[in-house]
Amino acid sequence: MELDELKAAWVALNAKTAAISYEVEVAKLESAKAKTTGFVRLCIFEILAGLIASIFTGICLVSGPRTAGFLLPFSLLHIAAILTIIAPTWQLATLKRIDYSQPVVEIQHQLARIMTARMRFTQGILLSGPLIWALFLAAALGFVGAKAGHPILTGYLVANLVFGLAAIPMLYWIARSIGKRFKGADWLSRLTDDLGGKSLARALRDLDEVTRFKQSTS
Amino acid sequence: MNETAERSLETGIALTSLQERFCRLLEEHGRVVLKVANTYAFRSQDRQELVQEIHAQLWRSFASYDERRPFATWLYRVALNVAISYVRSESIRLERTVSLDPELGEVIAAPAADDDLADRQEFLSRFIVGLGQLDKALMILYLEEHTYQQISEILGISETNVATKIARIKQRVRLEASKEETEQR
Numbered sequence: 001m002e003l004d005e006l007k008a009a010w011v012a013l014n015a016k017t018a019a020i021s022y023e024v025e026v027a028k029l030e031s032a033k034a035k036t037t038g039f040v041r042l043c044i045f046e047i048l049a050g051l052i053a054s055i056f057t058g059i060c061l062v063s064g065p066r067t068a069g070f071l072l073p074f075s076l077l078h079i080a081a082i083l084t085i086i087a088p089t090w091q092l093a094t095l096k097r098i099d100y101s102q103p104v105v106e107i108q109h110q111l112a113r114i115m116t117a118r119m120r121f122t123q124g125i126l127l128s129g130p131l132i133w134a135l136f137l138a139a140a141l142g143f144v145g146a147k148a149g150h151p152i153l154t155g156y157l158v159a160n161l162v163f164g165l166a167a168i169p170m171l172y173w174i175a176r177s178i179g180k181r182f183k184g185a186d187w188l189s190r191l192t193d194d195l196g197g198k199s200l201a202r203a204l205r206d207l208d209e210v211t212r213f214k215q216s217t218s
Numbered sequence: 219m220n221e222t223a224e225r226s227l228e229t230g231i232a233l234t235s236l237q238e239r240f241c242r243l244l245e246e247h248g249r250v251v252l253k254v255a256n257t258y259a260f261r262s263q264d265r266q267e268l269v270q271e272i273h274a275q276l277w278r279s280f281a282s283y284d285e286r287r288p289f290a291t292w293l294y295r296v297a298l299n300v301a302i303s304y305v306r307s308e309s310i311r312l313e314r315t316v317s318l319d320p321e322l323g324e325v326i327a328a329p330a331a332d333d334d335l336a337d338r339q340e341f342l343s344r345f346i347v348g349l350g351q352l353d354k355a356l357m358i359l360y361l362e363e364h365t366y367q368q369i370s371e372i373l374g375i376s377e378t379n380v381a382t383k384i385a386r387i388k389q390r391v392r393l394e395a396s397k398e399e400t401e402q403r
Contacts, residue, residue, distance in 0.1 A: 001395035003388045009338035010361040100299045103374020107299045213352045
């Protein structure tokens with residue numbers, strides 16, 4: 001069979017579309033136009049959460065004790081909070097700039113790049129959760145220690161930081177093991193996919209498909 | 219009438235004429251949207267959702283449409299871009315709930331007049347399902363009798379690249395058809 005022989009089959013496959021009277025309702029278009037996607041809502045939520053966190057850490061840094069045990073972990077937390085504003089803002093701004101009437105391959109390449117960056121960011125945030133918690137605990141202990149007038153227990157702090165670091169591969173491993181077997185609530189599947197790198201792998205596969213399509217001429 | 223009221227009236231009239239122009243053009247060329255949706259979405263619910271999404275994006279982008287350029291090219295670009303993005307996000311959701319199976323596809327074709335055509339329709343449906351998202355776009359454009367130059371303009375790859383990819387698809391069609399014939403014997 002030849003591809004050109006399939007043209008008649010293509011016409012037949014779409015035969016019903018020719019019979020449909022095509023009408024467009026402007027009211028529906030307006031409401032659909034105003035609809036925000038889950039991606040946009042999630043980015044806005046992350047920006048707001050990042051803003052609240054950076055304001056909180058900023059206020060703590062300015063008004064807290066001037067000791068290394070407090071300033072160091074809170075500075076790191078403040079940087080992390082700012083990063084959680086920058087990344088989704090960039091993603092949202094890039095997405096808003098995308099003109100869908102541009103050539104397909106170019107737009108798909110841009111979308112795949114945003115998706116890859118998004119998945120890297122999400123995985124990074126999720127995996128670094130225990131470390132952020134350990135830093136927060138360190139900062140709180142630093143604060144209490146400074147107020148009480150005696151240094152905090154270094155061993156206890158180091159143990160928490162080590163736990164935070166060790167939890168990263170542990171979480172990754174758990175997410176991958178659960179993700180393979182789990183077919184339940186959508187949000188939990190999404191979480192294990194994002195944490196275990198399945199979502200990132202999917203985004204990279206899409207990016208690779210577009211790149212190969214763009215380049216291959218041989 | 220004061221200046222503000224006059225301006226808002228002018229804006230209103232301009233918007234209405236823009237809407238009218240958009241609806242007229244879409245009613246003329248809109249079947250492309252249905253064909254794209256039929257190719258990219260399996261279930262009727264998804265197809266309807268995809269058609270809505272394409273319409274919304276077309277309307278969003280319409281203000282920047284340059285009338286000196288062909289409307290069909292512009293329409294194909296938007297429709298294909300939305301469809302591919304939709305399928306990429308929806309396939310994640312479907313993957314989590316049900317397995318992606320071509321059998322999910324409901325028959326949207328008119329009953330074939332003869333057995334040979336019915337076989338070809340079936341083969342074509344299966345073949346399209348097995349293609350990558352960008353190859354699907356290429357396939358639609360080729361089956362819709364677009365020239366290599368038009369395909370190149372819509373997809374944004376060189377004409378040589380289009381020719382190479384079409385040749386590959388032709389080869390794949392031959393191969394899969396002969397494989398099926400062998401299996402049937």
